[in-house]
Amino acid sequence: MKIKPNKLRSISIVKGQLKNVKFCIGDDPIPTVSEQPVKSLGRWYNASLRDKDQVQQVRQDITNSLENINRTLLPGKLWRLQFGLLPRVMWPLTIYKLPITTVEKLERTMTSCMKKWLDIPRCLTNISLYGKGVLELPITSLTEEYKFSKIRLQMTLKDSRDQTISNAEQPIPSRPQPSSERDRKSPTYALCPTPATLKHILTGCKTSLTQGRYTWRYNQVLKSLAAALESERNSTNSLPLRATNSITAPTFIREGQKKPNHPPTKPETGQLAMARDWKMLVDIGQQLIFPPEIAATTLRPDLVLWSPSLKSVYITELTVP
Structure with missing residues (x-):
């Protein structure tokens, strides 16, 4: 039996990068898939290895x-x-x-x-x-x-009779009997008797859903955002309301005098400066009920900030990857 290099193909991948490396059998070079794509079981393969x-x-x-x-x-x-x-x-x-x-x-x-x-x-x-x-x-x-x-x-x-094909979805290994408290709290610990496949761990475990493991990262980001807004809301509501239509009295300076160098007062800025009755609800811990004085709806945004006097509402819907 004689090997025919022209019927063979070679491909070299080093650290995820395709390399142009030539292999030879004797003096005959083996073509690469970038030079001549190869067909196997009705499927073509080229250098990109994509469809x-x-x-x-x-x-x-x-x-x-x-x-x-x-x-x-x-x-x-x-x-x-x-x-x-x-x-x-x-x-x-x-x-x-x-x-x-x-x-x-x-x-x-x-x-x-x-x-x-x-x-x-x-x-x-x-x-x-x-x-x-x-x-x-x-x-x-x-x-x-x-x-x-x-x-x-x-x-x-x-449903293939070949066990190698039917068992292609390999479960993630986990310890059924943790040896320490650290292993017991590890996300890899088996929380339920269902086989620990990747799909089950990421989206299908009812125990993780009940314990809030799927929404833990999302809730942590929402808590940080709510804490910052709550601090700003309390500080704004504690300030006296500044009259927006008041006329500032002019400052007169006598002849030969200089204008007194008083440090300028920092004007209130931001979206919350025009009211002192801001209220806030966050969808953490218990289901948020949208304020009925704003609208009657069953929708549950992540955060609602509103002012009855201004009749202004800020609705936040958070997305955490």
């Missing part, structure tokens, strides 16, 4: 195929699209990661061609083409087929 180029190629293939079908003089254009083009593009749509918005754009292009071939108005709803009912047409929606293909792929991998 962006392949997705663009799939879009181009569908567009070219629709143009070829449209240019043909033979009848049965809709039949060619349904039983020729659609089955051919389902495999690339299954193995590559396409955004659903891209698939919807491709479906709109196909729908436009279908309406043109059927000689129906473009304003006709798509339910008439893809709807399921008594007057059902033998036409399949590309978006529905794309979703079905992803579900079939997921079920095939999950």
